[in-house]
Amino acid sequence: MIIPVRLKDRSYPIVLERGALLCAREWMDLDRKALVVTDEGVPKSYAEAIANQCKAPLCFTVPQGEGSKSLDTLRLLLTAMLEHDFSRKDCVVAVGGGVVSDLSGFAASCYMRGIDFYTVPTTVLAAVDASVGGKTAVNLCGVKNVVGAFRQPKAVLIDPDTFLTLPRRQVANGLSEAVKMALTSDRDLFSRFETRDPFTDLDEIVARSVRIKRGVVEQDETERNLRRVLNFGHTIGHGIESAGKGRYHGECVAIGMLPMCSEPVKNRLVPVLEKLGLPTRCDLDPAAGYAFLQHDKKAAQGSVSIVRVEEVGSFVLETVPVESLRARIESVTGREEA
Ligand code: GLY
Numbered sequence: 001m002i003i004p005v006r007l008k009d010r011s012y013p014i015v016l017e018r019g020a021l022l023c024a025r026e027w028m029d030l031d032r033k034a035l036v037v038t039d040e041g042v043p044k045s046y047a048e049a050i051a052n053q054c055k056a057p058l059c060f061t062v063p064q065g066e067g068s069k070s071l072d073t074l075r076l077l078l079t080a081m082l083e084h085d086f087s088r089k090d091c092v093v094a095v096g097g098g099v100v101s102d103l104s105g106f107a108a109s110c111y112m113r114g115i116d117f118y119t120v121p122t123t124v125l126a127a128v129d130a131s132v133g134g135k136t137a138v139n140l141c142g143v144k145n146v147v148g149a150f151r152q153p154k155a156v157l158i159d160p161d162t163f164l165t166l167p168r169r170q171v172a173n174g175l176s177e178a179v180k181m182a183l184t185s186d187r188d189l190f191s192r193f194e195t196r197d198p199f200t201d202l203d204e205i206v207a208r209s210v211r212i213k214r215g216v217v218e219q220d221e222t223e224r225n226l227r228r229v230l231n232f233g234h235t236i237g238h239g240i241e242s243a244g245k246g247r248y249h250g251e252c253v254a255i256g257m258l259p260m261c262s263e264p265v266k267n268r269l270v271p272v273l274e275k276l277g278l279p280t281r282c283d284l285d286p287a288a289g290y291a292f293l294q295h296d297k298k299a300a301q302g303s304v305s306i307v308r309v310e311e312v313g314s315f316v317l318e319t320v321p322v323e324s325l326r327a328r329i330e331s332v333t334g335r336e337e338a
Contacts, residue, residue, distance in 0.1 A: 001207060005132070005214050007221060010152040014132060014210055016203075020159040021049045021120065027155045028118045030054040033090035035081055037104040039064045042096040043165055046122050050095055058084050062103065069103050069138045071147070077107040091116040091154070097123040098130030098249075102145070105136030109151035119153045122162040124174025124202065125250060128181070128209040129230070131156050133217040144238065150222050158210070160203050169248070171199060172276045176250030178209040179272060180232050180257060183265070185212045187313030193272045229315050232307035233257035236329055239292040243284050254278035259328035262310045286326075286333040293322050293329075 003014040015027050024030065034054040038047035041064035051057035060080055062068040081090070092115065094104035101119050108117035119131035137148025163171060175198055182189035189208045192198070198205060213230065220226040237256025241249060254273050258266055258280060273280050293304060304325065308316045 003207070003210055003214055005152070006218055007152060010134075010221075012153055012155050014156040014158065014214065016158045016160070016207055016210065018159060018161050020157050021046060021162065024050050024118075024120070024157055025053045027157055028053075028093070029091070029116070029154075030093075032056065033058065033084065033086050035060060035077065035086065035090075035092045035104070035107075036095060037062065037077065037092065037100055037107075038095045039068065039097070039100050041065075042100070042122055043162075046120070046162060047095040050093055050120060054093075062100070064099075066099060066139065068099050069145075071138055071140065073103060074107055074138050077104065078111055081107070081111050086111065086115070088112045088115055091118065093118045093120060094131070095120045095122060097121065097126045101126050101131045102135070102137050102148070105134070105151055105153065106138055106148055109136050109149040114151060116154045117151070118155050118157065120157045120159070122159075123166060124163055124171050124206065125177060126174075127158045127163075127206050128174055129177045129213065131158075132210060132213050133227075133230075134221065142242075144242075152221075158206065160206065163202055168199065169277065171202070172278055173248040173250035175205065175276050176233075176254045176273075176278055178205050179269075179276070180230075180253060181209045181212040183257065183261070183269065183309050183312055184229050184232050184307065184315040185216075185313065190268075190272075190312050193275075194268065198276060225317070228305055228317055229307055231305070232309070232315065233260060235293065235304060235306050236260075236289065236325065236332070239289040239329065240282055240284055240333070242292050243288055245282075245284070247279070247282065251279050252282075255280065255282055255332050257309075259325075259331045260306060260308050262308075265309050265312055268312065281332045284333045286330045289329045289333050290322075290326055293325060 033056045092108040121127040121131035134152035137145035233253040233256040237252040241252040
């Protein structure tokens with residue numbers, strides 16, 4: 001299945017096919033130098049499958065985890081390209097999850113003022129979100145994605161066979177982002193979550209989620225307005241994530257969505273999250289979550305942009321005072337009374 005992203009001269013295909021990894025050359029121009037970036041948690045055979053199709057591959061493996069989204073790792077990638085005489089005509093291929101995609105995309109966006117890059121997401125999270133839409137970035141001083149650029153890939157290659165090696169918790173981590181898109185934009189997809197086993201319905205869920213994201217990005221590539229809908233659940237979710245405690249991104253987003261829903265929507269969302277094994281609250285000190293929001297760089301002049309869902313399949317974008325989120329944070333944090 002090909003899902004085209006139509007952005008004038010920045011248009012590209014999202015290829016969603018089992019076995020696509022072995023046919024990368026059909027979608028990527030690999031007859032040039034290619035920096036193939038992956039991380040230590042990704043099965044080696046995935047990056048090798050891509051490298052074997054490149055005329056002149058240079059493989060680079062970064063440590064697994066958010067720590068690799070740093071200026072230090074970026075510098076290593078840029079230096080590797082420079083030392084191997086990469087020109088403006090060469091390319092970068094990201095094989096892995098969101099960290100690899102964000103980091104490699106940003107390296108490609110600034111090397112020689114921008115060279116081609118391709119994403120090969122091998123996690124559900126990266127397939128439905130990070131690898132599509134051209135947001136690239138690294139973190140700085142503990143602030144997520146604060147140094148980055150919009151740069152669209154030349155193609156996205158999703159091979160659902162790569163999801164087979166993911167632990168169930170990792171799949172649920174990605175499905176949380178798909179639930180996010182269903183809640184705001186696709187009533188039928190949300191019903192699928194309710195009535196089927198999402199773990200055996202991955203191809204359809206990923207395809208629908210990618211289509212939703214594609215539609216949003218086509219209308220608002222650089223997040224002037226509509227694209228903010230993709231941040232549903234992330235405002236409070238980021239506060240929870242920043243407290244650490246080993247929670248995955250999608251788990252924090254799951255908790256962060258609940259306070260942004262009306263009661264009837266919440267009553268439908270909780271069973272879906274439970275079915276996926278995702279958390280519905282956390283024992284974070286509510287004051288810590290609130291403090292994070294106050295210091296969040298996005299909370300300019302004490303206001304923050306939020307997304308609310310009153311009815312499944314629709315959303316409301318609002319800018320509200322940070323103070324008004326206190327009760328919402330308290331509703332999903334702190335110890336529950338016995
Ligand atoms: N991950 C949110 C976005 O791409 O806008």
